[in-house]
Amino acid sequence: MGDAPAERLAFEVWGDPIEHSLSPRIHRAAYARLGWDWSYGRRRVDGGSFTAELGDLDDRARGLSLTFPLKTAAFAAATTRDRTAELTGAVNTLVRSDGALHGYNTDVGGLVADIGAHGFAHLDSARIVGAGATATSALVALGDLGAERVEVVARRPAAAAGLVDLGERLGIAVTVAAPGAVASASVPLTVSTLPGGAALPDRDAAILAERGGLLYDVVYGGWPSPLALAWQASGASAVNGLGMLVQQAVRQIRAFATGDADTPLPDEDAVVDVMRSALMGD
Incomplete structure (x- = not known):
């Protein structure tokens, strides 16, 4: 998918319940450190409404983080899946690109x-x-x-x-x-x-x-x-598992940026540091 897009893009975390999610805090901190004009929100979506919500996404929405109870539904919705998604039958990250939905399991x-x-x-x-x-x-x-x-x-x-x-x-x-x-x-x-x-x-x-x-x-x-x-x-x-929360989010951001969850972000150590600080409320 190439380098991280420069335009303002939108990302969200979906699940039910979702109010407790710390993902917006750490994703937004990473985007600010990277200088990317991206937004990241949260949306309550249950298993019954997942397909309809997915179909209603606008063009600016490029990626999703999925938590309980949506990882199996996201696996089924993905057009392609990485190795860890295939092994686990679960997708916690969806990226929209080239008319396809690419699925990843960054928890692993x-x-x-x-x-x-x-x-x-x-x-x-x-x-x-x-x-x-x-x-x-x-x-x-x-x-x-x-x-x-x-x-x-x-x-x-x-x-x-x-x-x-x-x-x-x-x-x-x-x-x-x-x-x-x-x-x-x-x-x-x-x-x-x-x-x-x-x-x-x-x-x-x-x-x-x-x-x-x-x-x-x-x-x-x-x-x-x-x-x-x-x-x-x-x-x-x-x-x-707070460290795992940060590390799986880093891999989500990699996938959002380039479609490759394994290639490090620019100055990734510094990005991880600001994500950890955001997590602790610093």
């Missing part, structure tokens, strides 16, 4: 970058807590970081069948356990994909904390999460 790259920033540029094994859509992105990210063995902890183990199948495609040996029956082996990293406020029984959480290494919790609202509190009580370290 965001996880890879932020987990790497916490000292895990490579790992052999890990654990995922939860078996929903975010767990799928987490598994692909762990594979990109080199993981060969991943244990999935799910309250309903049958819900993790898709992760086992995906693991086979990625060359990862995925095992599944109930919260109170994790394997005895310890792992250096646990990625929690539980929704905000979701909690495990105290005993189960304590067992996970004792054998789970660093807890990387994708939750960033209502921090610390119940699972993070269990980690802290055991003396282990836990971090939230």
Whole structure:
């Protein structure tokens, strides 16, 4: 798609609920730092209205960020999809260009970058807590970081069948356990994909904390999460997903600008710094 367009373009984040989204704050900070005359808003869109809203976009609207519950619908709407979207069946970024809708899953790259920033540029094994859509992105990210063995902890183990199948495609040996029956082996990293406020029984959480290494919790609202509190009580370290939020947004902006989510922005380190500052309200 070439270099970032100079004209004033419009972008939005869609989802339901959407009022809590921090995306406008960090996107606008990045656009200002880059000197791009772009706008970025938010719109409440549910699954039932997604197709109609998409069809009503005007010519100035060039890209969308998608959050719950629209990632599967966005996947279906995309004309083309990147590797991570194809693997996960989820699209969190749509770019309109040349009469087509290009779909990306930047959550995976965001996880890879932020987990790497916490000292895990490579790992052999890990654990995922939860078996929903975010767990799928987490598994692909762990594979990109080199993981060969991943244990999935799910309250309903049958819900993790898709992760086992995906693991086979990625060359990862995925095992599944109930919260109170994790394997005895310890792992250096646990990625929690539980929704905000979701909690495990105290005993189960304590067992996970004792054998789970660093807890990387994708939750960033209502921090610390119940699972993070269990980690802290055991003396282990836990971090939230704010860094991932920034890193996936950086990759969205790359895609908005040039159609390539992997090529860095101009002076990207400085852009990331202003996005982080905006996130913290500085």
